Amino acid sequence: MIPTIKWHDSEVWMIDQRKLPNKVQWYVCKRGGEVIAAIRKMVIRGAPAIGIAAGMGLALGANRIRARSYEAFRRQFLILGEKMAAARPTAVNLQWAVERMKNLVESMAECSVDEIKEALRTESEKILEEDIECNKKMGQYGQKLVPKGATVLTHCNAGALATGGYGTALGVIRAAHEKGKDIKVIADETRPWLQGLRLTSFELMQDGIPVSVIADNAAGFLMRKGRIDLVITGADRIAANGDVANKIGTYQVAVLAKANGIPFYVAAPMSTVDIRLKSGDMIPVEERAPEEIYRVGKQRLAPPGLRALNPAFDITPSKYVTAIITEKGIIRPPFRKNLKKFWENSRAPA
Amino acid sequence: MIPTIKWHDSEVWMIDQRKLPNKVQWYVCKRGGEVIAAIRKMVIRGAPAIGIAAGMGLALGANRIRARSYEAFRRQFLILGEKMAAARPTAVNLQWAVERMKNLVESMAECSVDEIKEALRTESEKILEEDIECNKKMGQYGQKLVPKGATVLTHCNAGALATGGYGTALGVIRAAHEKGKDIKVIADETRPWLQGLRLTSFELMQDGIPVSVIADNAAGFLMRKGRIDLVITGADRIAANGDVANKIGTYQVAVLAKANGIPFYVAAPMSTVDIRLKSGDMIPVEERAPEEIYRVGKQRLAPPGLRALNPAFDITPSKYVTAIITEKGIIRPPFRKNLKKFWENSRAPA
Numbered sequence: 135m136i137p138t139i140k141w142h143d144s145e146v147w148m149i150d151q152r153k154l155p156n157k158v159q160w161y162v163c164k165r166g167g168e169v170i171a172a173i174r175k176m177v178i179r180g181a182p183a184i185g186i187a188a189g190m191g192l193a194l195g196a197n198r199i200r201a202r203s204y205e206a207f208r209r210q211f212l213i214l215g216e217k218m219a220a221a222r223p224t225a226v227n228l229q230w231a232v233e234r235m236k237n238l239v240e241s242m243a244e245c246s247v248d249e250i251k252e253a254l255r256t257e258s259e260k261i262l263e264e265d266i267e268c269n270k271k272m273g274q275y276g277q278k279l280v281p282k283g284a285t286v287l288t289h290c291n292a293g294a295l296a297t298g299g300y301g302t303a304l305g306v307i308r309a310a311h312e313k314g315k316d317i318k319v320i321a322d323e324t325r326p327w328l329q330g331l332r333l334t335s336f337e338l339m340q341d342g343i344p345v346s347v348i349a350d351n352a353a354g355f356l357m358r359k360g361r362i363d364l365v366i367t368g369a370d371r372i373a374a375n376g377d378v379a380n381k382i383g384t385y386q387v388a389v390l391a392k393a394n395g396i397p398f399y400v401a402a403p404m405s406t407v408d409i410r411l412k413s414g415d416m417i418p419v420e421e422r423a424p425e426e427i428y429r430v431g432k433q434r435l436a437p438p439g440l441r442a443l444n445p446a447f448d449i450t451p452s453k454y455v456t457a458i459i460t461e462k463g464i465i466r467p468p469f470r471k472n473l474k475k476f477w478e479n480s481r482a483p484a
Numbered sequence: 485m486i487p488t489i490k491w492h493d494s495e496v497w498m499i500d501q502r503k504l505p506n507k508v509q510w511y512v513c514k515r516g517g518e519v520i521a522a523i524r525k526m527v528i529r530g531a532p533a534i535g536i537a538a539g540m541g542l543a544l545g546a547n548r549i550r551a552r553s554y555e556a557f558r559r560q561f562l563i564l565g566e567k568m569a570a571a572r573p574t575a576v577n578l579q580w581a582v583e584r585m586k587n588l589v590e591s592m593a594e595c596s597v598d599e600i601k602e603a604l605r606t607e608s609e610k611i612l613e614e615d616i617e618c619n620k621k622m623g624q625y626g627q628k629l630v631p632k633g634a635t636v637l638t639h640c641n642a643g644a645l646a647t648g649g650y651g652t653a654l655g656v657i658r659a660a661h662e663k664g665k666d667i668k669v670i671a672d673e674t675r676p677w678l679q680g681l682r683l684t685s686f687e688l689m690q691d692g693i694p695v696s697v698i699a700d701n702a703a704g705f706l707m708r709k710g711r712i713d714l715v716i717t718g719a720d721r722i723a724a725n726g727d728v729a730n731k732i733g734t735y736q737v738a739v740l741a742k743a744n745g746i747p748f749y750v751a752a753p754m755s756t757v758d759i760r761l762k763s764g765d766m767i768p769v770e771e772r773a774p775e776e777i778y779r780v781g782k783q784r785l786a787p788p789g790l791r792a793l794n795p796a797f798d799i800t801p802s803k804y805v806t807a808i809i810t811e812k813g814i815i816r817p818p819f820r821k822n823l824k825k826f827w828e829n830s831r832a833p834a
Contacts, residue, residue, distance in 0.1 A: 383701025
């Protein structure tokens with residue numbers, strides 16, 4: 135699998151996910167602002183991946199800051215950090231990464247600007263490496279929840295392309311596959327952006343994991359027919375009570391899973407948990423351009439002047455979530471209590 | 485509004501719904517077999533509309549039968565009828581119309597072949613006229629269920645284009661609009677065929693009824709936000725217990741409506757009720773070509789070799805249905821008892 139994002143000399147390269155699977159093409163960023171634009175335009179997407187991109191983008195932007203004094207550097211860095219954090223509102227990983235990079239700068243007041251720049255780049259590489267490691271751990275924990283011969287439904291793309299590599303939901307699927315569990319995947323196509331049709335199918339086919347794509351409308355039908363054994367999705371933000379923000383349509387899948395007695399799992403790193411937010415209703419939901427609805431690929435398929443609503447995420451109340459799979463283990467209800475416990479453990483020094 | 489289907493001299497003309505809304509183009513049928521192909525390829529779609537097309541197609545095909553004797557004519561007509569009934573499996577209106585045309589032929593054993601041909605054409609015109617009349621009555625009954633200022637969610641296209649004119653679900657919406665109820669419509673785009681994006685929006689915009697289109701994935705989110713007051717869909721077949729076959733995704737909308745305390749109404753003529761079928765599980769569900777999933781418009785948006793599942797309909801268990809709106813009135817639970825009563829009334833001579 136080609137990496138989702140990487141340093142290439144002093145540039146940040148990312149696979150342009152708008153063009154997949156028809157074209158596999160690098161999108162090259164030379165400035166921090168270009169990374170912000172890439173996140174906004176969804177050249178790169180997926181909560182952990184945009185966290186990584188934010189880290190790299192800040193290191194990239196820092197390199198261009200011409201300040202000599204720590205104070206001048208810090209001031210300019212914080213402005214860039216604010217812009218980066220505002221690139222997309224829902225996934226908390228973006229803010230988490232910005233926070234982490236900011237904390238590093240704050241801790242280096244005694245260092246030279248060049249040392250800080252160097253450290254920022256190293257930190258951004260660490261975020262990437264840690265993310266892949268997290269995903270592998272999540273996979274190991276999560277695969278225990280996947281029975282032999284199971285058919286797994288997934289929504290959107292929570293795969294290698296949404297992360298540093300390996301994936302969250304698809305990481306669990308990969309781990310189950312590697313254990314020889316003989317699983318099959320059904321991928322919601324995930325309108326409007328078609329992450330399932332374009333990205334999840336592409337990734338899984340490359341790995342030889344059997345996958346069939348369906349219209350989002352067909353998930354409930356297949357559940358009722360007994361053709362889906364469990365659901366695994368990723369997350370963009372998890373509130374302290376276990377409510378999950380994820381790609382639009384996730385809430386529907388969760389309600390349908392419950393109505394059909396099927397477990398609904400969320401796989402996400404602890405960096406996706408926003409312990410400050412009491413409930414999912416406090417998570418900001420991005421509204422994207424209506425064009426995503428009526429312009430499919432290059433074609434316009436709607437009458438001129440059509441109105442469209444395009445919320446990009448939704449909130450799944452925790453009562454629909456069977457368990458949350460993290461790199462620290464599997465979190466089960468009651469989520470308020472158990473998320474807090476896992477959160478505190480994840481903060482503790484190793 | 486242009487008619488969905490009509491006689492034009494000795495030809496049957498239908499609006500090619502595959503090309504809407506970008507092109508408004510007639511598709512001309514000169515033979516019965518061409519109507520069968522048009523139904524199969526979805527030049528025309530929607531349960532009542534394909535019933536009307538079947539009637540017209542049989543009259544058209546009958547005109548080409550060169551038999552002189554009643555028996556020879558009848559034999560050839562029945563062969564054509566069988567092919568017509570098999571064009572698509574789920575909507576019962578198709579079989580209903582074929583049955584009606586067959587019964588007419590059976591009742592005319594004493595007549596000349598020319599008289600029968602003439603009578604078949606007249607019958608097919610009657611099916612069309614009756615359908616429009618039914619829709620208007622449904623609209624009158626149904627609009628009482630729509631509160632002033634309500635926002636109505638609809639799935640697929642159950643409009644003028646799915647019927648002889650006016651529509652079933654959209655007929656109710658039109659009637660509420662005509663009563664000055666100041667309603668708004670939210671239309672599911674309805675993947676994979678995009679009937680909501682392409683057809684429902686087109687129809688409602690022509691009539692000046694406010695409509696916004698959403699990805700099918702967003703219906704649950706909007707329900708949870710309190711932005712939808714009721715749901716109205718059409719139906720392709722209704723079993724004796726009130727289970728409803730309709731466009732894929734309808735079941736999901738119904739489950740979500742229930743989870744959010746929103747009424748879910750089905751608008752359909754009595755010809756959609758299949759009183760012989762005890763439950764929805766006996767309704768055959770058409771599987772359509774996987775291309776509908778991975779080829780959006782003219783573009784292929786998936787990796788080569790991708791597998792896709794494409795059930796075209798689903799079954800909504802009657803427990804999710806608040807009421808069924810028909811031309812005979814509003815049917816409420818218990819459906820087994822009340823559908824039977826309405827069915828028997830609809831058979832009684834006027």
